[in-house]
Amino acid sequence: MEMEVKEIQRENTATQLLTIVGAVNDAMKMLLESDESVMILGEDIGKNGGVFRATEGLQEKFGTDRVVDTPLSEAGIIGTSIGLAVNGFKPIAEIQFLGFIYPAYEQIMTHVSRLRMRTMGHYTVPMVIRAPYGAGIRSPEIHSDSTESLFTHMPGIKVVCPSTPYDAKGLLIAAMEDPDPVLMLEPMKSYRAKREEVPVGKYTVEIGKGKRVREGTDVTLIAWGAMMPIVEKAAQQSEKKGISCDIIDLRTLYPIDREIIAESVQKTGRAVIVHEAHLTGGLGNDIISIINDTSFLYLRAPIERVTGFDVPVPFFALEEDFLPTPARVLESIEKAVHF
């Protein structure tokens, strides 16, 4: 896979040039190395190294007991992971595509997320579920869903969604170290889109913290995962029109970093939220509520949303029409600024 690592020394810190998928692989390698109780379960993740090669080389290095090719059975993967997790192991369960997670939804909703509550903390489920999500790579149908709000609505589980190799590794390690279940959504469109220098060894990115990726004064753009390159492009185009964008990469979708949203919106007075998930019931609504709760009197324009439409994610011939584009984001930015 594209993981030939070029180790360099920068400010006395060893780093390696990695893609998102490479960083995910590196994080799992660290976790398997440092904690005997960590196991990886999934379909085609062992010998084949995963359909995206996220687990490449791991079974070879850590053995078939710890990196397990399971039967093709999402509820089985999550259900047995629950049994492993309550009995001393820390499973990382890979769901091949987020669009395939629905058979396991019952296990996640009725057990993973509420076992701690049901037993008043006696049984807990320290597991990570990883799932590639999103459209834009001409996948067959059902492979391109972006249904994060089905999980952010679910009490008892955290949801993270990195957009960079650095965050992917740091969030995955943080997720496994978290005593509670964490769902990590991995933007498959960005899996190999760019490489960046990622520290060698273990580090974490705090769950629940967003990141400002561009400083600006006129409008706040809020996005995550595969929508980050879209909003960044829109911001560049806005700049040419004299509009300065403040960009927030949420990184964690539950619990959302309300402070970073409030701070930015109170500065700009305007917000454009961008997500590829459907509009109705989408996470944008929660973000609007956060702005309403924290920054209502600072607003100078209605909050804009640029999202996927209320239609099933289409066959790929039309997926670019479903997905938010820089042009659509730019329109909303201008609408907010010129309100």
Add this chain to the structure above:
Amino acid sequence: METQFPIKRIIDDEGNVVDASYCEQLHGELAKELYYHMKRIRAFDRKAISLQRQGRLGTYAPMEGQEASQVGSALALGQDDWMFPTYRDHGAKLTFGAPMVETYLYWNGRAEGCVPPVGKNIFPPAVPIATQLPHAAGAAWAEMRKGTRNAAIAYFGDGATSEGDFHEGLNFASVLKAPVLFFNQNNRYAISVPIEKQMNSETIAQKAVAYGMPGVRIDGNDCFSVYFEAKKALEDARNGRGPTLIEAVTWRTGAHTTADDPSKYRPEDQGKEIVDPLVRLERFMKKNSCWDEAWIVEIEALIKAEVETAVEEMESYPKANVEDLFDHVFAKMPTQLAEQKESYLAHLKRG
């Protein structure tokens, strides 16, 4: 298939031993232990129904008629084994060591009822049907990876065999050779739907063939058969021979829950011929000189006192703490949840 999976029994309805190979193992001590536990869970069960009728307990799922299945299987377990019950298996839970007070508390809407006793691996009762089967496979797999000889038992009913998780649990366990006993209580009704509308198979045990695991069909009202077959399956599991599916054919005497009326869906005379599992054991004990009237009087008094004390304790249990609504969702409460809690507590304070 019924001929390939005949119902195995050790004693018949009259309490006669019909499988002579067990004669030496059917000693009085075992009979008394089984009888005591069956009597005890029946007392618990009847009291629960009565409390519910008086408005002193929430909706309750009775298990009368299934005592032999629940007690026989639970007594076959080792101390460190894992139990994955459903909402009708409180008899098995009580026999394995769940406290009676907490078991009543569960039926009174209290999370305390899901907290297992110290040193016992009892999972909270599965409410979504069959979802506990993959959990049992996972917990047993963990025991295998730790190199112990511990096993897991997963309880489930006939309706559960129609769920996807039944397949996923059995398939995982058989592929992994995980030490699991899949213990089915076929009481012939899933709420109102009879077994013949549930499946086109003649038996549940035969489904084991598809997973390459042993399938055993037993008389679930014969406590000896349940006990010895469960022991054997658990022993196989401990010795690396993988999971077993046991179908214990039994009968739910009463309703699905206290909110259910079986006269709507069960013919009035159906099940009338079925001999009560306690009566059956009593007949055996009388025929084998281990029926001791004085002992019966003694355990009846003991059980009555235990149930009464448990009910008293349940009813005088400290009121549910409103903070528990928020405190057990995450190890560390997220800020937004902490604010919801604070705001609600402040609201309550304002009266």
